[in-house]
Amino acid sequence: MTHAALAAEASTVPDERFLIARAQRGDRDAARSLYDAHSRRVHRLVFRLCGGDEEMAQDLTQDTFIRVFDKLSSFRGESAFATWVHRIAVTVTLNGLRKERRLKRGADDLDVANDLPAPSDNVDPDLRARLRAAIEALPPGSRASVILHDIEGYTHAEIGEMLGIAEGTSKARLFDARNRLKKALAAYRNE
Amino acid sequence: MTEERLNELLDDARRTWPLPPEPDYQAMWERIDREAFAGMRRTTRTPSWRIFSIGLAAALMMGIGLGRFSMKEAPAPTVAAVPTDTAATASGAYDRAASELLGRTVALLTSLPSQGRSVAAGERFSNQATELLTSTRLLLDSPAASDARFKDLLEDL
Numbered sequence: 155m156t157h158a159a160l161a162a163e164a165s166t167v168p169d170e171r172f173l174i175a176r177a178q179r180g181d182r183d184a185a186r187s188l189y190d191a192h193s194r195r196v197h198r199l200v201f202r203l204c205g206g207d208e209e210m211a212q213d214l215t216q217d218t219f220i221r222v223f224d225k226l227s228s229f230r231g232e233s234a235f236a237t238w239v240h241r242i243a244v245t246v247t248l249n250g251l252r253k254e255r256r257l258k259r260g261a262d263d264l265d266v267a268n269d270l271p272a273p274s275d276n277v278d279p280d281l282r283a284r285l286r287a288a289i290e291a292l293p294p295g296s297r298a299s300v301i302l303h304d305i306e307g308y309t310h311a312e313i314g315e316m317l318g319i320a321e322g323t324s325k326a327r328l329f330d331a332r333n334r335l336k337k338a339l340a341a342y343r344n345e
Numbered sequence: 346m347t348e349e350r351l352n353e354l355l356d357d358a359r360r361t362w363p364l365p366p367e368p369d370y371q372a373m374w375e376r377i378d379r380e381a382f383a384g385m386r387r388t389t390r391t392p393s394w395r396i397f398s399i400g401l402a403a404a405l406m407m408g409i410g411l412g413r414f415s416m417k418e419a420p421a422p423t424v425a426a427v428p429t430d431t432a433a434t435a436s437g438a439y440d441r442a443a444s445e446l447l448g449r450t451v452a453l454l455t456s457l458p459s460q461g462r463s464v465a466a467g468e469r470f471s472n473q474a475t476e477l478l479t480s481t482r483l484l485l486d487s488p489a490a491s492d493a494r495f496k497d498l499l500e501d502l
Binding site for chain 1: 346348351354355357358359361362363364365366368370373374376377378380381382
């Protein structure tokens with residue numbers, strides 16, 4: 155599912171533009187409606203970006219919406235509201251991760267992924283777990299590219315807009331991240 | 346590992362990636378509401394020129410009302426102090442002119458918020474204001490200004 159489809163899904167909330175206009179004037183009920191419409195997807199994205207740390211995901215989701223309502227007066231509708239909210243979520247999450255230094259593992263941690271217990275005969279669950287571990291061990295920017303593109307279904311243009319990078323840079327990052335994943339999984343039997 | 350195999354694994358990951366446990370969205374909202382909207386409550390709006398002009402008009406109306414009230418309460422002149430008919434007529438005419446001027450000024454200022462910002466409305470407003478200013482200056486030089494209260498009011502205008 156592309157983000158355009160996701161944005162369309164989020165926009166099924168009746169009169170979202172009307173809600174945004176009301177929230178821009180400080181209407182808290184309208185702000186709550188916007189939060190209700192977008193919080194689940196934002197929380198899921200943040201949860202995945204921060205490697206499944208639920209407590210951190212909740213904190214960063216709240217930080218995202220605090221930032222959203224703080225900056226809402228600057229929203230001019232040039233992009234879909236969902237895209238704008240998700241861009242803030244990605245920025246807040248990556249900044250949060252850098253601040254917390256929870257992902258300072260970087261490329262070295264790919265070795266940790268390689269040090270996982272030897273694969274069992276039950277191939278698929280092990281391989282799946284190793285892939286997740288390898289994705290979570292990627293540097294934050296590369297991991298965001300894989301999660302946003304390959305897991306969440308955003309296009310490179312949308313990822314570029316979210317991360318403040320060129321579309322080509324997003325493609326290059328994903329190419330690099332996928333090469334790292336292939337290397338990390340190369341040692342796996344029959345792969 | 347081939348590109349095709351990695352694509353298969355990522356497709357599988359898309360379907361099977363663990364979903365987060367359902368958080369307490371209400372509790373999360375309470376913090377958001379507290380922190381995001383505390384800032385909004387602190388913001389103050391600067392009164393616009395329209396609100397200012399309505400205030401000015403209201404103050405003028407109050408001034409006129411007080412002025413008229415105090416004039417009515419002035420002690421009745423004694424027979425010996427009654428001026429000649431001509432002088433009384435002239436003084437009354439100036440008073441009426443001054444009252445009319447103040448009334449027109451109030452009407453102009455009160456209508457200001459509904460004038461809009463069109464060029465025509467602005468020009469009309471400007472002409473009326475010029476005319477009222479001229480009348481105010483003439484009255485300041487007239488016997489109407491001998492009354493200290495009127496003079497103060499006219500000078501304020």
